[in-house]
Amino acid sequence: MQEELTAGITLNVIPTKQFKTTRINISFLTELSERSELVMRTLLADLLETSSQKYPTQKDVALELSEMYGASFGTTVDRRGQVHSLNFILNCVNDNYLLEKIDLLAKSLAFLQEMIMRPLVDKQGFDQATFTRQKQNLKAYIEAVKDNKQTYAALKLQENYFETELQKVPLYGTVADLEELDATKLYHYYQKVIATDQVQIVISGDVDPVLVQAQLKKLALPARPKKQLSLTYQQAKRAVVTEVSERQELNQSKLDLAYRLPVSYRSKDHYAALIFNALFGGTPQSRLFANVREKASLAYYANSSFDPFRQLLIVQTGIKATDRRKAQALIAEQLVALKNGEFSAEQLEQVKLHLLNAYESRLDNQQTEMTRTKLDLLAQRSISASEWKKSLLQVTKEDICRVAALVELQTVFFLDGGQS
Template identity: 40%
Template sequence: MSIQLTEGVNLHVLPSKKYKTVRIVAKFCAPLNKKSITKRALISSLIETNSKKYPTQTALRSELSHLYGASFGTAVSKKGTFHILTVSLNVVNEKYLTMGDSVLSEAIAFLKEVIFQPNVLNGHFDEETFEREKENLVNYYDSIADDKQSYASLELQKLFFEDKGQQTPSIGTKQDLADLTATSLYEYYQEMLLNDQVDLYVLGDVNENEIAEKFKEFPFKARKKMAQTAFYSEPPVEEVILKTERQEITQAKFNLGYGTDVFYHQANYYAGQVFNGLFGGFPHSKLFTNVREKESLAYYASSSLDTFRGMLIVQTGIDSQKMEQVKKIVTLQLKEIQSGNFTDEAINQTKEMLKNQLLQSEDNSGAIIERIYANQLAKGEIISLEDWLANIDKVTKEDIMDVANHVKLKAAFFLSGEVK
């Protein structure tokens, strides 16, 4: 059941007797804008830490314990042209508890409190909490620089995309964080509550009408629906952009970014998934078996698709001296698929692994909500599991070759261990 609580705010109740818990998720979605990414990341930390009713982290955690050990958390992410702040709460199904317990009602009230009554005094977030979470975020940014694969991935993103918002990681930047104050951030949070597209999900053994009545009490105001597409497409380039950076590291990172025409649940999405599985997505893929196993050119080599931004990413960990060899053999693996040099057995194995991934995700209520939300962002409708599996089966060898022939290298980032 999906109902519109007010314009731009939708509730999706997904009854299921499969789980012993009830998962409640609130998704706040806004157009991707570099100026607001860091603000949203810090807000997610603040509302996860405390609120007006629960002014300390200890008080908030104590309430979660009272809710029979409910799990609560926030996260930020990017999907194409959107930035999404997610608030999640997972509680035990009260049907397994003694009579009289109303855990679900209390959990929804807790969510309402955290969202609409943050720890604010005189028009600004609590200064102590603000400064502490700001410092935590700085430490997190620094830890990314220490994780060389994450660092290389973000540097590749800067090269690949021209748009500043697309270049910026979903958790923002240290530079933008420095400009924020407890007052300016609270002013933005008020704007966010008024303007973001909001989707609320409840998945579990619940009564739809009872849930709807509870969420109708949330004081959301009507807001304009976002009309823009979720997909971001980077214009093609004449020349490949290659950047080399040198640091004192034992294992070099060589990452490549390719433009594709594969977008989430669009015409060639399923062929794109099979292509990626064959190219570098699974242990039987060409990158894994040839670059890593046969030639011993890489400690690891894999590929992944960003189907909201039309990007294929190849990640490798290599010896610094072997970059040119790795580049040549990765290019060769792509050409092999473009020319159809792969077996029906490999296609079938890839399809089975994709279908198994999908079926296994059914055991995770959080994964189900994420999939449904992505469906709704991309197509405005939910793709059934049966249709998804059937569409994977329909992919032909020619479909895979067609996808491969539309894959074009745009940027590469080489983090070398050789320091001059």
């Protein structure tokens, strides 16, 4: 059931008896205009997860959740294409499984209203001590990312592939933007988020949709101008491949490649692109795994991933520095082979079965269904599980070859470990 509670705020209730829990997602969504918003929204998530006026410390928050029969609560941020989302997620036992008569759903919504709408503040903005602590924690997290070299290489590839600053920068923002942030500035931005972001509320569980709608009025979220958010980020093709190298003393070098693949989420070729990626490097049955890692022994790991929201295909490998050119050439050969249809009907069926099994296993995850609902709203197109399976099974060899022909190498990042 989908309802518009007020302008810019939608409610989706997924009634189900499959789970013993009730799960509530409240997401604030927008298209960002400035790079600094990335770190502001990340820090907001940290602050609003750990304190409020009624629960000024993390211990107070934890004690209240314990009183709610061990409910769990957390905040996340994510980016799909051009849309950034700040999410509040609460999971509690369904009322039907409690020994005593208590409206735990109502208590959960009251808790969310407190955490979202009543942050811990002082005269200057967010409470200074809490703000300083969370700012230091976020700075430490951002700086620690460079110690994970696989993640570091992926982020450097992203930085050199994208043309726009908002896509170049990691989801959580930069230390430079964080350093310029104070409690007053962040509080003013919080007020803007609460007043203008589009809001999606998704609730899954054995609940009464009518009762849920009535209880949600207690959140007191104001109406805001309605906006249609653009989910897909598109980037023009580059005439020349960008190649960037960086030297560090490492045991293992990283060779990452970014390809443009102009296929968007839920488009006609979306399912062919999923299968192409699985054949290329997305599964243990893939050509990168079989030929680059296993047969040629040129990589410690070799895989690919496809982001339909940014029309981006990424290959990540861990190699010896001396094998860079051989590995890159062999990766290119695997792409050419798929463009030429060099895969059997049996391989195609195995990959389809692998993707179907993975999809069906995710159907047993309550959060997965809620995320899919959120994306369907953004994409303005809903598809049932049976339609998804049918669309995947209908993909032909010719479809995959056509999608493979769209793939164009744009950026190469090589993290040279200097080993022989």
